[in-house]
Amino acid sequence: MTDTSPKQDELxxxxxxxxxxxxxxxxxxxxxxxxxxxxxxxxxxxxxxGALYDILAAPLVAHLxxxxxxxxxxxxxxxxxxxxxxxxxxxxxxxxxxLWQVWSFVAPGLYTHEKKLVLPLVASSTLLFFIGVAFCYFxxxxxxFSFIQSFAPKSITATPDIEAYLSFVLTMFLAFGxxxxxxxxxxxxxxxxxxxxQKLKDFRGYFVVLAFVIAAIVTPPDVVSQxxxxxxxxxxxxxxxxxxxxxIKHTQAPEEGAEGAKP
Numbered sequence: 001m002t003d004t005s006p007k008q009d010e011l012x013x014x015x016x017x018x019x020x021x022x023x024x025x026x027x028x029x030x031x032x033x034x035x036x037x038x039x040x041x042x043x044x045x046x047x048x049x050g051a052l053y054d055i056l057a058a059p060l061v062a063h064l065x066x067x068x069x070x071x072x073x074x075x076x077x078x079x080x081x082x083x084x085x086x087x088x089x090x091x092x093x094x095x096x097x098x099l100w101q102v103w104s105f106v107a108p109g110l111y112t113h114e115k116k117l118v119l120p121l122v123a124s125s126t127l128l129f130f131i132g133v134a135f136c137y138f139x140x141x142x143x144x145f146s147f148i149q150s151f152a153p154k155s156i157t158a159t160p161d162i163e164a165y166l167s168f169v170l171t172m173f174l175a176f177g178x179x180x181x182x183x184x185x186x187x188x189x190x191x192x193x194x195x196x197x198q199k200l201k202d203f204r205g206y207f208v209v210l211a212f213v214i215a216a217i218v219t220p221p222d223v224v225s226q227x228x229x230x231x232x233x234x235x236x237x238x239x240x241x242x243x244x245x246x247x248i249k250h251t252q253a254p255e256e257g258a259e260g261a262k263p
Contacts, residue, residue: 024105028101028102031097032097032098035094035097036087036091036094036098039089040086044086050082052089056169057070057162059141059142059145060145060160060165062145063142063148064149064158065157065158068157068159070162070165071159073163077161077162081163081166085166088170092130095126099126103119103122116250117247121184124183128180128183129177129181130177132173132176132178136172136173139228140176140225143228144220144222144224144225148222171218172219176229179229179232179233180236182236182237182240183236183237183239183240186240187240187244190245190247190248191247191248197244197245204237207234208230211229212226212230214230215227215229
């Protein structure tokens with residue numbers, strides 16, 4: 001005998017009034033802001049805004065002529081620039097808490113197979129972004145500044161402005177952090193059925209060209225930074241193809257009538 005009873009919706013009974021959703025959203029935002037404020041307060045005490053900027057500027061200062069420091073061309077730059085660095089650092093350190101609040105808000109409205117899809121992607125994308133930023137700071141900056149200084153004429157003394165340097169750093173951090181999200185993009189495209197795994201494999205050659213074009217646009221006009229961005233993108237594309245095959249297998253939605261027909 002075949003079981004024809006309708007499949008029960010696992011989200012049935014979980015609906016909440018619109019006002020209650022707004023209240024919960026407010027509470028989640030407040031908790032996220034508190035987490036950022038706490039981190040900002042801790043960083044303001046130790047190591048302090050000035051020390052944070054010194055850490056950020058260390059890769060450049062290490063390659064400037066001895067005794068040379070960065071300059072401030074605006075009256076308020078010595079105050080505002082370290083403050084911006086402090087808030088940026090506080091946000092990054094509090095990001096796990098912020099993302100947890102976002103996850104806690106949306107998770108009740110997701111099916112089990114959707115939770116298996118979203119949570120790993122959020123966690124891995126955050127980790128990959130941090131890895132991209134760390135790779136840029138600890139490896140790329142040293143190579144780029146060394147390469148640039150090797151071309152500087154002896155008659156020129158480099159004295160970069162602190163605001164210009166902060167803008168450069170943020171641009172590079174964003175470029176490398178975003179570039180390291182390539183596996184996530186590949187996984188999402190494959191999981192949503194927009195492209196097949198085979199098409200992703202066939203696109204390898206085109207992606208290599210695309211990676212070098214992107215690197216040439218978003219990085220300074222030097223070979224070192226362009227290679228440092230393009231090569232990891234190509235490697236991460238391969239990682240994305242491999243991960244997509246595993247991810248699709250373990251995040252499939254339950255088939256209709258999965259409970260089966262019993263004789």
